[in-house]
Amino acid sequence: MAKSIREVTFELLRELGLTTIFGNPGSTEETFLQDFPADFRYVQTLHESSAVGAADGYAQATRHPALVNVHTSAGLSNSMSNILTAFMNRTPLIVTAGNQTREMLLMEPWLTNIEPETLPKPWVKWSYQPIRAEDVPAAFMRAYAAALQPPAGPVFLSIPLDDWDKPALGQPVVRSVATRIGADPRRIAQFADALSSATNPTLIYGSAIARGDGWEQAIKLAEKLNIPVWAAPASERPPFPENHPLYAGGLPFALGLLSKKLASYDLAIVIGAPVFRYYPYVAGSYLPDGLRLLHITDDPEEAARAPVGESLLCDAVLALETLIEQVKARPSRATSVEKQPHRMAPHPAASVSAVDGQLTALELFQTLRESTPETTVLIEESPSNLGEIHTAWPINHPDSFYTFASGSLGWNLPASVGIALAERDSGRNRPVLAIIGDGSFQYSVQGLWTAAQQRLPILFVVPRNGEYAILKSFGQFQKNPGVPGLDLPDLDIVSLAKGYGCTGVRAQTLDEVRQVCAEAFSRSGPTVLEVPITPTVPSLI
Structure with a gap:
């Protein structure tokens, strides 16, 4: 007797290490969750946005994709705020939702996700409702690959509730997926030469270094060059230890102010961050006169929308490792790097005193x-x-x-x-x-x-x-x-x-x-x- 779509899908999820599901159950998801396997864990939340947020935190902390199950169009709508955040956090999530039975989809009954592929866009990398039930396991495999491949991020699958008991075509196909992209050798050699020959360069590190477990490499490059390190504006994860003598702080979150901070440098290289996050608007030039900007990112869209700079597509940590090998060492700095007391924050601590005995x-x-x-x-x-x-x-x-x-x-x-x-x-x-x-x-x-x-x-x-x-x-x-x-x-x-x-x-x-x-x-x-x-x-x- 052929296995059901549900049985084969859970076998695939087990092979992929996706045995924890974050969710808030709904009527269109119960057919997926029935006879829940004993070796799986369901982490229940009371709202779909919380399910996505918890899965995001779990995926970041484990460096492994996480699976979320929300309730058709209503639950997906509830979860959109944190799907947006997961997309910008570059967190690999597989977000799933049920849909009404295929027999009723044409007349759009109550709780139908009418355009399931459209609803979560633009904040997912891939969005899909399988054409037929037999495609569900393969769709999960593609979702896993899409979520993991750089730049990582959330994906969405909509699955009609009557698909799960239908017979599967066979065993699921499990594939391995590359998660890092390397640099054009000529281009990164040019970047290394530019860093080595600059008179007063600086490093601008972004959260991709932290996501890639690259603090050690980030420190080695900074110490070989003996130049200041800035955190990119509004970094959601610190890319460098803040007690390191070469750490300067976080760059301002505004165009004109950021440009002023970089005025003393002749070359800056941004690794693993956008160029740049701004909010609010403060008038000024993107870059000060005389500054050359280099940009390394694993996201072609991020590279394309950068208004200034010369871009290179590469995993942030792989780029650090290559640059460490190719740049020329610089002598120790005669003076220490001036540090911002508020470190990554865009503004300093308020200068206030306690009022009516309240703490500051x-x-x-x-x-x-x-x-x-x-x-x-x-x-x-x-x-x-x-x-x-x-x-x-x-x-x-x-x-x-x-x-x-x-x-x-x-x-x-x-x-x-x-x-x-x-x-x-x-x-x-x-x-x-x-x-x-x-x-x-x-x-x-x-x-x-x-x-x-x-x-x-x-x-x-x-x-x-x-x-x-x-x-x-x-x-x-x-x-x-x-x-x-x-x-x-x-x-x-x-x-x-x-x-x-x-x-x-x-x-x-x-x-x-x-x-x-x-x-x-x-x-x-x-x-x-x-x-x-x-x-x-x-x-x-």
Whole structure:
């Protein structure tokens, strides 16, 4: 008797190591999930966006694709914000959804995904609904290959609910997939010569180095050249240790200011980042006079849309390894590199004092850093406090800091669940701490339930300023007075945490913060710490 499409597909997923599924089940997905195999794990979330965020964090922390199952067009629509983030994070995800039975698709019944290939675009690399049920296993194999091949990213499959019980044509075909692309030898030799002959060059590193586990290579190239290292604007993962003597900081997130930062150099090479991320608009030239820009990326579209620079398509870490071999060593610098105290942040910490006994953001974050293990993994989604976070918490270890590349709120809370799950699965068991603003916290608060159900000892810290401070900052910068809806009164973070099964605590002193840190990581389950802080409107740039 022929095996069913379901049986053959689960055999393929098993061969590919995709035995953990993140999801929120719906009626059109139950035929896929029925008789769920005992060697698979279903990580349930209460919202599809949380499923995608958790899968993204898990895939990044394991460096392996992850599988997500959402509910037809409704669930896919719910998940789009975090699919956007996964696309910009370059995270290999296979996002699947059911659809109505093929017999009814023509009349578009309730809960039909009418144009399944179109809905998730442009934020997936490939989107497909198989023409026939027999093609489902092969479609999964193609989805896996497309998600992994550079530049990595999410893909989408829509599968009508009546496909799963139909007979398969045979055993699934499992293929290996290349995940790195090498450089044109002549072109990279030219880049190496340019670096070697420049009078005052600099390195600009991007998150692709961190994704490729390339800190060691990044350090070797910087030390051989003995030149400053900048993090590309708005890097979602740090590409270089911030305590290294050659580290200068993060480049500004605005055109004119970035150009000024590079004014003293005659050559800059960007490795593993776009040229460049800008927001907000600050007038100026793309590059200062006299600066030559080189750009290495594994994404042809990223290379094509760069407004300036000479591009080379290559995996970031392979490029580093080749450049290390080919560049000429430079003597040690006579003077040390001038460092930004706020490191990767686009703006410095606010200069404020405590009001009415409330802590400042900087006091809170300094205490968190002092009170947690050195190996702690930090996840951040508190846009108005970036200067304070990065001032207080230098990132000196690889894979110890994560944030979202898209700017779309609601990723970091569920992503911290996936990251903590990966820490447990891998046996690393590093503590996980997520700093999430009281406004950002509301976008995916239901992710707390999954953390509680999985008994993950995450410490969620919510600096409670009672406002969308970053939007007030934009309002000041753009001269937009009188904007409504920027205050957040009457939120009770502790009650929300308890409602989802977490330990909820409110701390108002540094000693209370220290006590929570001492207890949180040994607890069987997550802790949510609400800390009222002095409201400030940060400098935007």
